Amino acid sequence: MRRPRAYTSVWLLIIVNLAGKAAALCVGLTAPAAAVALWLLPDALLAYHLFVPRAQGLVKVHRRFATSQREVWLTIDDGPDPADTPRILEVLAEHGARATFFVIGKNAAAHPELIQSILAAGHEVAHHTHTHPAGSFWCASPARLAGELDGGLAVLRAAGIHPTRFRPPVGIKNLWLATALTSRGLVYTGWSARGLELQGGDADAVARRVLRGVQPGSILLLHEGPRLPAIIRVEGIRRTLEELKQQGYRCIVPAAEQLR
Ligand SMILES: [Zn+2]
Known part of the structure; x- marks a missing residue:
């Protein structure tokens, strides 16, 4: 092999x-x-x-997808969240947008009903570790890394999901990540641009940041949950969708073979 x-x-x-x-x-x-x-x-x-999130030396990082249409892929990290997820689903429905929710395993375990709502609305659920260890993911031992991957997988599989896409916290890698992902049928999904919601500003500022340089095939990263400032929770996603519509973009979930 x-x-x-x-x-x-x-x-x-x-x-x-x-x-x-x-x-x-x-x-x-x-x-x-x-x-x-x-x-x-x-x-x-x-x-x-x-x-560095775009670095490709340790694992293949998919940062865009191939398309001949005016399409982007909206990805939403850190949920599900009981306050935000239902409202985000409404906003997505209003805009006829599909998205991928990169969920944290323990959040998904606490709110299985939200996972089912996401699926029922036609969106994708993907893997964003079990506990989101942003500070220690880079130095996690192979056993601890396996725990983060398998813990989240167990929660998602219990919900009937077999995820194929994984994103680590803040795009941080780990020396053992590539083989751990390959053996579990997961691919590392990065992003083309992110909203950087903790950098300040309002929902308009978030939309401006994530859409700077947007083009067909861009992967956009936004967040949900209590870590975000109240002023931009859900509203950053709403403003981004409004602006995408203005620019004639559709939000789709690309097939595996489209990833670049
Ligand atoms: Zn995250």
């Missing part, structure tokens, strides 16, 4: 890192400046691939 490209990259990054450390120790006394550079540069390379 062909080994996934990202799996090879993990070991390459580790080897480069260790080689850098060894070289730094070798030249440490004779060339201290070079030693510092050799020590730190591989760490910077590793950090880039772990923390």
Whole structure:
């Protein structure tokens, strides 16, 4: 069986890192400046691939989809939420929009009725970890990573869903992520643009941010839930849908073979 490209990259990054450390120790006394550079540069390379959402070194990140139509993919993270999800479903229905909800497993377990409402309205439910460990996902051990993936999968499967799409918290990677996703039939779904709802401003500002540079095939990321400022909860999604309609865009859920 062909080994996934990202799996090879993990070991390459580790080897480069260790080689850098060894070289730094070798030249440490004779060339201290070079030693510092050799020590730190591989760490910077590793950090880039772990923390920069668009970096492709550790796992294939889908950031757009192929289409010849004026279509975008709206994705909504961090739900389901008892206050927001029902209202978001109404807004989506008003605009004839389809979306994918990347849900947190424990939220889905607490509100199975919301998961069924999302499905009944014709939207997709996808995997956004079981507990959303944004601060520690990058360094989670293979066992803990498996727990995050399998915990969420168990909740979704109990609801009759077999998700194929996964998005980690804040787009952060993990050294073991590519193989863990492949073995579970999940693909990493990134985004083309996001609303950055915690950066301030009102719903208009969120819509402006997520639609800056929008084009056919864009993957748009917005959020729901209590972490958001009250002024933009649901309203950021509403304003984005209004603006998309103005620009002649339709919100669809692309097929797997369309992902790029
Ligand atoms: Zn999230």
